Amino acid sequence: MxxxxxxxxxxxxxxxxxxxxVAAQAQNCSVWxxxxxxxxxxxxxxxxxxxxxxxxxxxxxxxxxxxDLPVNxxxxxxxxxxxxxxxxxxxxxxxxxxxxxxWAPLPDQLKMLxxxxxxxxxxxxxxxxxxxxxxxMDFPNAVLYVQREELKGIEWALNYPNPKIAAVNTxxxxxxxxxxxGYPPKTLDEIYGKVLAGKAMxxxxxxxIAPGVKIHPAFRAxxxxxxxxxxxxxxxxxxxxxxxxxxYEGIRDWMIANPQQTxxxxxFLAYEKCYKITGGYQNCVSAHEPLSYTDKYPLxxxxxxxxxxxxxxxxxxxxxxxxxxx
Amino acid sequence: xxxxxxxxxxxxxxxxxxxxTGLALIALGAIAAVAVLREVTRAPSxxxxxxxxxxxxxxxxxxPARTAAEESYATGLWPIHEIVQASAVRMTFAGxxxxxxxxxxxxxxxxxxxxxxxxxxxQVKFDALPVPASMQTQHEQYAEALRLYxxxxxxxxxxxxxxxxxxxxxxxxxxxSASENLLRVGDVLWPGEHRPN
Numbered sequence: 251m252x253x254x255x256x257x258x259x260x261x262x263x264x265x266x267x268x269x270x271x272v273a274a275q276a277q278n279c280s281v282w283x284x285x286x287x288x289x290x291x292x293x294x295x296x297x298x299x300x301x302x303x304x305x306x307x308x309x310x311x312x313x314x315x316x317x318d319l320p321v322n323x324x325x326x327x328x329x330x331x332x333x334x335x336x337x338x339x340x341x342x343x344x345x346x347x348x349x350x351x352x353w354a355p356l357p358d359q360l361k362m363l364x365x366x367x368x369x370x371x372x373x374x375x376x377x378x379x380x381x382x383x384x385x386x387m388d389f390p391n392a393v394l395y396v397q398r399e400e401l402k403g404i405e406w407a408l409n410y411p412n413p414k415i416a417a418v419n420t421x422x423x424x425x426x427x428x429x430x431x432g433y434p435p436k437t438l439d440e441i442y443g444k445v446l447a448g449k450a451m452x453x454x455x456x457x458x459i460a461p462g463v464k465i466h467p468a469f470r471a472x473x474x475x476x477x478x479x480x481x482x483x484x485x486x487x488x489x490x491x492x493x494x495x496x497x498y499e500g501i502r503d504w505m506i507a508n509p510q511q512t513x514x515x516x517x518f519l520a521y522e523k524c525y526k527i528t529g530g531y532q533n534c535v536s537a538h539e540p541l542s543y544t545d546k547y548p549l550x551x552x553x554x555x556x557x558x559x560x561x562x563x564x565x566x567x568x569x570x571x572x573x574x575x576x
Numbered sequence: 577x578x579x580x581x582x583x584x585x586x587x588x589x590x591x592x593x594x595x596x597t598g599l600a601l602i603a604l605g606a607i608a609a610v611a612v613l614r615e616v617t618r619a620p621s622x623x624x625x626x627x628x629x630x631x632x633x634x635x636x637x638x639x640p641a642r643t644a645a646e647e648s649y650a651t652g653l654w655p656i657h658e659i660v661q662a663s664a665v666r667m668t669f670a671g672x673x674x675x676x677x678x679x680x681x682x683x684x685x686x687x688x689x690x691x692x693x694x695x696x697x698x699q700v701k702f703d704a705l706p707v708p709a710s711m712q713t714q715h716e717q718y719a720e721a722l723r724l725y726x727x728x729x730x731x732x733x734x735x736x737x738x739x740x741x742x743x744x745x746x747x748x749x750x751x752x753s754a755s756e757n758l759l760r761v762g763d764v765l766w767p768g769e770h771r772p773n
Contacts, residue, residue, distance in 0.1 A: 251594070387752075401676075405669050408662065418661045422654050422766040435664040436755035439748060442668045445675045446745055452676060 277461045278482050279328035281565040282363055282574060283535070283550055285320040285542065286338025287353035287381075288560070292319050297538065298496055300505040319538040320561070321381050323356060324490045325363060326481055327571070328460045332365060333372045334392070335479045335490040336537055339384035354557035356385045362556050363574045372459055376492020376537060377473040378404060378441060379432040386440040394444040395459060396475070397467060398452045401441075403474020404433050429510050432473075453477065466527075468494045470513035471520035478520060480527055483566035488533045488549075489524040495536035498547050502531045507538075645708035650765040652705050653718065656698050657766075661758065663694045664725055664751060667732065671744050674735070685736035692729040695722060714764050717757045724754035 294317050295302025304312040324335035338356050357367035370392040375383045378400050386394060407417035407430035414420065417433045444450040451457075457465040462482040469475060471494035479490040494517060496507030501521050506514045524534035532548060541547035543561040550563035554576055564575050642650070670687040673679045679687075699722050707715045728750040734743040 398676075401672065404665075405673075408665055408669065413658075416662065418658075418665055420658055422650070433665065434755065434759070435661055435668065436752065436759060438665050438668045438672075439752040439755050442672050442675075443748055443752065445672060446741070446748055 277329055278484050278568050279326050279333075279460075279463065279566070280568045280571040281327075281481060281483055281488060282325040283542070283563045283565055284323045284325055284356070284359045284363070284556070285352065285560040285562065286323050286336075286356055286359070286385075287321045287350055289319040289321070289538070290351050291316040294540075297540075298500055298505055298507045299509060300500075300503075317540040319540055320542045322535075322537050322539060322542060324479070324481075324535065325360065325365070326463070326479075327568070328463055328481075331371045331460045331463075332369045333374065333460065333463065334370055334389070335374050336376050336382045336492055337373050337385045337389070339381045340388075352559040352561075354560045355388070357388050358557055359560065359562065362562065362576075374459065374465060374477065374479050374490075375441075376478070376490065376494065377476045378437065379473065379493070380434050380437045382492055382537065383437050383441060386444055390447075390449075392444075392449065394441065394450040395453055395457070395465060395477075396441060396450065397469075397477050398454050398475065399467070399469050400473060400475025400477075401452070403430075404438070406474075407431075432511070466523060468516065468520040468523070470516040472508055472512050472517065476520070478523065484568060485566045486533055487528045488535055488565070489527050490535045491520060491524065492537045494520040495524070495534055497536050497539050498531070498534075498541055498549075501534045501536070507536075643708065643710070645706070646711055649705060649708055649711050649715075653702070653761075653765065656701050656705075657718075657758070657762070659694060660698050660722065660725065663691045663698075664755060664758075667691050667725070667729055668748075668751060671732065671748065674744070681736045681739055685733040688729050688732045692726060692733070695726040695729060698722060699726070711765075714761045718761045721754040721757035721761070724750045724757075728754065 293303065294314050297317065297319060301311055301314065303315040307313045321338050322336070323338050324333075326333040326335065334356075340355070360367060360370070367389050368391050370389040372395060373386060373389060373392045374395040377383075378396060383396075386392075404417045407415060410416065410430070415430050417430055419431050419434070441450070445452075453465055455467045459465060462480075464480040466478040466480060466489075467475070468478050468491065472492065476492065476494045478492075478494065481488045481490065493508045493512075495501055496505055496517075499505070500507055501524065504518065504521065506512065506517055521531075521534065525531060528534065535549065539547060539550075543550050543553040543563055545551060549565050552565075552575060553561055553563035556562045562574075564573060567573060667688055670679070670684050674681065674684045702718065702722060705715075728747040731743050731750065732747040735741065
């Protein structure tokens with residue numbers, strides 16, 4: 251009798267464990283994309299050298315002069331977790347940047363989707379550049395995930411004796427001439443603020459931050475500590491790549507992007523990782539996808555206009571998750 | 577002694593209790609499993625209508641050409657700004673390295689104390705710049721940033737004395753405000769500084 255009771259009790263415990271594991275593995279995430287701001291009229295070749303404009307060319311790869319580049323943020327809901335991949339930049343009315351438009355505060359954009367800033371539990375920054383790691387202070391409950399390698403890379407460039415290789419701008423003309431730059435004081439202060447508040451995880455390589463939601467390192471695919479985020483969804487796995495990923499067409503055609511700090515071999519290895527995880531290129535999500543929110547980019551075909559002309563898209567919904575499309 | 581009688585009665589009671597416990601565990605397991613499955617498939621209770629808000633945020637604005645005096649001011653301030661930016665980031669990294677356990681509080685002071693002098697020297701050069709009237713606002717914003725950075729560095733090194741992290745928190749808040757002023761000034765003086773990255 252005791253044996254029977256003991257067996258039944260064990261089966262009960264095993265059932266709890268099994269159901270929990272199955273539920274965790276079965277968990278998909280709902281995903282939206284939000285345009286934090288948009289860089290306007292960027293020479294295509296500055297973004298992707300293979301797409302440099304050639305006047306009079308009939309080659310579709312070289313007959314587009316400029317493109318508008320969104321700064322896209324991934325909004326990922328997995329069970330009770332609300333995760334952001336990248337966090338845009340804060341450009342309020344005290345800062346009107348030449349060439350940039352359609353900015354809106356990320357908390358307000360999340361509100362349009364029915365979320366509060368306080369709902370965000372985690373923020374994974376693809377890398378620490380100023381246009382991807384801003385607005386962190388606006389999400390008080392979010393734990394920031396940043397690679398240790400990213401911070402080490404910034405510090406190395408900061409202290410390198412040659413001013414042409416610096417982590418902050420050494421040319422008023424911008425970052426292009428100081429290849430290790432892109433980390434102004436405010437961006438670093440935002441990251442530091444999260445660390446001081448005990449709301450940061452310094453990641454060493456791979457990490458699973460929610461069931462099935464995995465950080466993959468992509469060191470030097472753009473910056474020293476770039477990282478990808480794998481997300482299971484009802485349309486298959488997505489891999490967010492920030493600037494390690496060029497564009498939909500770029501990953502399809504194996505073209506590089508953002509060359510100023512990029513080890514292009516590592517960038518291609520990051521593409522390959524996406525191919526392996528997702529089975530193709532269609533679910534690899536880049537931060538500055540020029541075809542975002544158009545019919546030519548299938549992932550964001552369900553899109554709409556939000557605040558100040560910024561755009562949003564609903565990429566995948568978990569069963570039972572309501573659509574946020576207005 | 578009533579022990580044997582009690583013993584046999586206890587055996588029957590003990591067996592029944594075990595059976596009930598086992599059944600309760602199975603029932604709890606089933607309830608937990610249902611609860612977990614409901615949680616991951618539960619529809620969110622929040623509701624939000626997605627109305628398009630009016631254009632409350634201005635976009636790009638055409639900029640007028642700068643006067644010779646304004647160009648001279650921007651050119652003169654840039655070398656100071658380069659040093660101030662780099663020093664500000666170094667100060668932040670001293671705090672980061674301390675919080676990550678890579679350096680101790682003594683090393684924090686060793687790294688940050690010299691930066692106080694850098695900010696003071698920057699202040700001297702800054703005060704010597706001729707300021708056109710049209711740049712007075714930016715000049716005051718930059719002056720405030722310098723003041724905040726100096727104060728932040730002074731506050732930060734106090735952690736070496738008493739080990740209290742509140743000094744780092746206070747310093748970070750000042751540094752953050754200063755960095756916003758740098759961006760405000762930079763947006764006017766060096767608008768091409770931040771490109772897609």
